[in-house]
Amino acid sequence: MAEQTPTDNLSDSWRWKFDFFNTYGQPNSTPAAKAAYRNLSFMAKLRLNSNILAFLFGPIYFFVKGMWRKGLTLLALTVVVAAVGVSLGVSDTIARAIGLGIAALAMSTANYAYYLHVVRGSQSWNPFEGFGRAG
Numbered sequence: 001m002a003e004q005t006p007t008d009n010l011s012d013s014w015r016w017k018f019d020f021f022n023t024y025g026q027p028n029s030t031p032a033a034k035a036a037y038r039n040l041s042f043m044a045k046l047r048l049n050s051n052i053l054a055f056l057f058g059p060i061y062f063f064v065k066g067m068w069r070k071g072l073t074l075l076a077l078t079v080v081v082a083a084v085g086v087s088l089g090v091s092d093t094i095a096r097a098i099g100l101g102i103a104a105l106a107m108s109t110a111n112y113a114y115y116l117h118v119v120r121g122s123q124s125w126n127p128f129e130g131f132g133r134a135g
Contacts, residue, residue, distance in 0.1 A: 010118070017048055021115045026130055054110035055103045061110060062127070067117050070127040078102055 010018070024033035027048065037045065054061040058078065062071030081102065085095050109127050116122035116129055 013047065014114075017111055018115050018119060020048060021112060022119070026112060048111065049108055051107050051110035055107035058103055058106045061106070062113070065110075065114055065117070067113055067127075069123060069125045070113055070117075070129075073125050073127050074102070074106055 020027075020036070024030065024036050027033050027037035027045075037048075040048065051061070057064075059071040059075040062068065062074060078099075081098055082095075085098060090098075106127070109131065112130055113122075113127055116124070122129060
């Protein structure tokens with residue numbers, strides 16, 4: 001019986017994202033990754049870097065995908081930012097903008113976080129793991 005890899009149960013869309021991450025890493029991590037990313041269509045770039053379900057459901061999406069540590073971190077970030085906003089009496093407009101910003105962070109980190117979780121077995125609490133400067 002052939003041994004299954006962690007990506008055998010995934011959809012073609014996830015496999016495509018994982019193949020890119022396996023080959024190049026994050027899109028801005030190396031010159032080769034930047035070049036490969038530039039060659040993608042607009043929709044492919046959007047699919048690679050964005051996750052609408054993570055935008056809509058935030059920490060819940062991370063919990064459902066098995067990344068509960070990262071989900072708890074995002075939830076804690078959201079609660080802390082909301083508490084600070086309430087204590088400072090920020091306007092509704094600013095509070096909504098901050099909420100959209102946190103949702104955008106979840107959306108832009110979810111795909112790579114899921115890749116790290118499935119392929120590399122990441123158990124990190126950091127939802128931004130792998131982002132930042134390549135060293």
